[in-house]
Amino acid sequence: MELRHLRYFLAVAEELNFSRAAARLHIAQPPLSVQIRSLERYLGAALFLRQGRTVRLTKEGEAFLVEARRILDLADSAKQVVHRASAGQAGTLHIAGIAHAFWQILPLTVTRFRTTNPDVTIDLAEVDTAEALVRLRDRVVDIALVRAGAADDDLALRPLKKELLAAVVPATHPLATRARVDIAELAGEPFVMPSRSVSPYYHDQVVMALLNAGIPSRIAFEGSTIQSQIGFVACGLGVTLAPTSARMLRTQGAVWVPLAESVLLTEIAAVWLRDSPSALVRSFLRTLDVVYGPEDAPPLPGSEESIDT
Numbered sequence: 001m002e003l004r005h006l007r008y009f010l011a012v013a014e015e016l017n018f019s020r021a022a023a024r025l026h027i028a029q030p031p032l033s034v035q036i037r038s039l040e041r042y043l044g045a046a047l048f049l050r051q052g053r054t055v056r057l058t059k060e061g062e063a064f065l066v067e068a069r070r071i072l073d074l075a076d077s078a079k080q081v082v083h084r085a086s087a088g089q090a091g092t093l094h095i096a097g098i099a100h101a102f103w104q105i106l107p108l109t110v111t112r113f114r115t116t117n118p119d120v121t122i123d124l125a126e127v128d129t130a131e132a133l134v135r136l137r138d139r140v141v142d143i144a145l146v147r148a149g150a151a152d153d154d155l156a157l158r159p160l161k162k163e164l165l166a167a168v169v170p171a172t173h174p175l176a177t178r179a180r181v182d183i184a185e186l187a188g189e190p191f192v193m194p195s196r197s198v199s200p201y202y203h204d205q206v207v208m209a210l211l212n213a214g215i216p217s218r219i220a221f222e223g224s225t226i227q228s229q230i231g232f233v234a235c236g237l238g239v240t241l242a243p244t245s246a247r248m249l250r251t252q253g254a255v256w257v258p259l260a261e262s263v264l265l266t267e268i269a270a271v272w273l274r275d276s277p278s279a280l281v282r283s284f285l286r287t288l289d290v291v292y293g294p295e296d297a298p299p300l301p302g303s304e305e306s307i308d309t
Helices: 003-015 018-025 029-043 059-086 105-116 129-137 200-212 226-234 244-248 279-292
Strands: 048-051 054-057 091-097 120-126 143-147 155-170 190-194 218-223 240-243 254-258 265-273 306-308
Touching: 003 018, 003 029, 003 059, 018 029, 054 059, 091 105, 091 129, 091 279, 105 120, 105 279, 129 143, 129 200, 129 265, 143 279, 155 200, 155 226, 155 244, 155 279, 190 200, 190 226, 190 240, 200 240, 218 226, 226 240, 226 254, 240 244, 244 254, 265 279
Parallel strands: 091 120, 091 143, 190 218
Antiparallel strands: 048 054, 143 265, 155 240, 155 254, 155 265, 155 306
16 A cells, blocks of 8 residues: 555545546546555455445545545655755754853854744753864764864864953952953963863963963963863962853852953854755754854954954
């Protein structure tokens, strides 16, 4: 039994006339009669009572009609699901993001994406940059939001958000009462650095900023997350440079002090496998364009704390 048998049966059942059913199906009447007899033999029961030109459903035919309609509806629904999936409007989108991405980028983008794509299931995972790239290359996730600079030749990158860094010092530190601080004033301070094994790009940015200011970094501790970096500072173990948006992570004992000059920008970017962007990924990227503007658009006006691109 094939779907065409069900469609043939449904046409005859609704028309109760083989000639009209054949015309509706755009086939000749004899082949239609042959297909209906074949279906009856397969089911082992007569579906129609044929008395001259009069055609009526048997009790078996009436029962089969309910199931035939249900099966055809399910087949049509499955076809629509495939079409929506091929258009990036259905399926499951697996996204990995660093903690920073969950502060603003993902809440804004996922909320909008779900509004326009209600049939897409979103699977989110918070991981560090290194783990996100592993999952991406292993095709466990479809797209990742990580520190820019992490992409390689096999990955495509879409910059999203640039941020200035600020100094974070213990509340008891002499610089804690300052309105601004020059990065050179951090010379000689023990530094709490982002772990390079977890976020090499972010780590290297901080090191480069210090070297550009003529400051050799004295790494006292490494934090695997921005939260732990700030926590170490609050414990009085050193100072650090962190993205200004992390100020929402209010930690008692740590004070944020803006830098006197814009010495460094960190950047979050969406990355995906260059060779196979799925329809879902393309759809999500279109939402990012709506939220953050086209990739080649000039930077939008922003405060000194964040510059969206």
